[in-house]
Amino acid sequence: MPVIADGLIAGRYRLQSRVGVGGMGEVWQAFDERLSRVVAVKPLVLAPGLSDEQADQARRRAIREGRIAARLQHPGAVTVYDVAEDDGRPVLVMEYVPGRSLAEIIAERGTVPAAEVAAIGAQVAAALAAAHAAGIVHRDVKPANILITDDGAAKITDFGIARALGDVTVTANGILVGTPAFLAPEVARGREPDPTGDVFSLGATLYTALEGRPPFGDGDNAIAVLQTVAAGQFAPSVNGGALGEVVAQLMRVDPAERPTMADAAERLRAVAAGHSPPAPTRVDLRPLPDAPVGPRSRRGGPAVLIAVIAVVGLALLTLVVANRPGEPDQATTVPSASSPPTTAAVTAEDLRRAVAEYYALLPEHTDQAWTRLGPTLRAAGQEQYEKAWKDVKDLTIFSAPRATGADTVTVGLEYTQESRGRLREVHRLVLIVRDGVLLIDADHVQSSERVKEGGPKSEKKKEDKEDKEDDDDGG
Known part of the structure; x- marks a missing residue:
């Protein structure tokens, strides 16, 4: 109509x-x-x-x-x-944002000066970093979706094909979403979009503003453009100078080599201010001091069950930690930055323990969990972080934290979200060190599925509820 x-x-x-x-x-x-x-x-x-x-x-x-x-x-x-x-x-x-899109500005002016592009990119990157911290991937970052006001402020718009990590796919029947000229190569090859794809798309957008054309062309044949994108080959920027170096970092073909969106915002702000962009951060991890999680009483109210499962040979070790609401575990408090660990290198066990201790605080003790986050995940602010966790219940680790690299850990989580039901997800976390403390700086959802009602997990939830009622009755 x-x-x-x-x-x-x-x-x-x-x-x-x-x-x-x-x-x-x-x-x-x-x-x-x-x-x-x-x-x-x-x-x-x-x-x-x-x-x-x-x-x-x-x-x-x-x-x-x-x-x-x-x-x-x-x-x-x-x-x-x-x-x-x-x-x-x-x-x-x-x-309502009065102004023009970056696409209109490029069409009118051909190219945009590097300092102006860097300022636009820094604002957009900061907004996307906040989106990523809230679990949102835009999936269609491009010049047409960036609005520029008369006073030079930039705003990212049209999250129309964005998806919250773990939500069902936005398109039906596997229809490709996103503009091919600005897709990341791995997305063009069929990989599920994640925050690293937004980083690449922002780089491609800034490249277009600098050079007056998309890095992979913008022909009418979408399939041909898609094939070019999938190959990941494009000519380096010639108009960017220091900004061109940052754009090249955002557009690295390997997603693991791209900076986080928060890091991208920092580098773009530096260029916009006329400074040299900071060098990529080298992760030099040092472990937290031993912080054993002691057993706590289960009686006296609702409990959060954290099951950490590790397979060693044929042995199956399950560690169950139940948090009493309102009574933080003092053993898991983040150590003071004034007394950093002295160990020079981190072990896989240090990474696993840091992740297990972090989730042992959630979803109840978000104030303590917040202190274990790095700058990327803090970009959206503590209020937004606590609001996101307020909707989460019954968090369980079904697959033990597993170190998959010098600074990465994979962990399986199952939890109930009041607005979406029971979810089962695999997360890949990136850890960094600040003042001698291991912090979780990025959280990527690798897979997510809903747990159907009436299944084994639902029965387990029912049993836990019955146990709680028995406790409340003094049984």
Whole structure:
């Protein structure tokens, strides 16, 4: 159904003029008659010929888009205010940002000076770092999705194909999402997008602003562009100078060699200020002092069960730690930075123990868990971190922390999230050292699946509930 320019959406948003086209519909400037403010609205426009089931899926995708984007509150990201409904169609209501897209600026000017590009990139990288810390991957970072205001502020918009890590895929039937010219090579080859893909896409976006063309071309044949992207070969930037070096780091073909988005923001800020970008951080890990987790009483209230399972030969060792609410375990407090460990190198056991101790604090003692995070995961702020964990219940480690590199650990988690149900995930954590303390600086979800109700885990949850009721009755 076409949108009428003077129409009223959801009984309160008066459409005024069309300002653009997004991945799931047109974007309009509108006036919120209830709150007396200008907003941007994006009504869902269904493609012709969809079956009832496909149309329903499209509506659900739009609602999910709004729910995911609304998690992010950052000055460098367009804020989603509401997900309204009008005549059965979901409508996203967003912050209205007067200005032009970076794509329009590039089309008009050809190339953009390096200092200006660095300033834009630093703002966008900071917003995306906050998104990654909140578990959101944008998946479509490109010039058209970066808005530049008249005073030079940059905002990333259109999380329309973004997905929260662990959520179901946004597209149906394996349809490719993202703009091929700005995809990371591993995504073009079929790998699931993750934060490292956003890092590459930001690099490709900045490259385009510097050189006036995308690194892999922008021909009409999307398949041909996709094949070029998958090969990962492009000409180095010639207009970037120091910024070109940073862009090259963001666009490394191996995702493991790219900086984190928070690190990218730091390097871009340095270039924008006229300084040399900081060298890539070399991880020099030192372990935490011994901090054994002692047993605690299970009685007296709800418990968080942490099961750390390690297989040694044919032996299966299960360590169960139950946290009493409101009573932090003093043995797991992060040591003072004034007394750093003296061991020069970290062992796999040090990495495993640091991760196990971190999850032993969650989801109840988020204030202590926060002190064990590095700068990347702290980018969104402690309030956002605690808000995210507030929705998590019954956290269990089903697969023991396993060191997979000099600074990485893989761990299997199972937990209940009130808004999404029971989830079973495998996480890859990156650890760094600050003031002699091991900190978790990045968290990548490698796999995620929902645990069906009525399965073994559901029965276990039921048994735990019954045990709690027995405890409360004094049994």
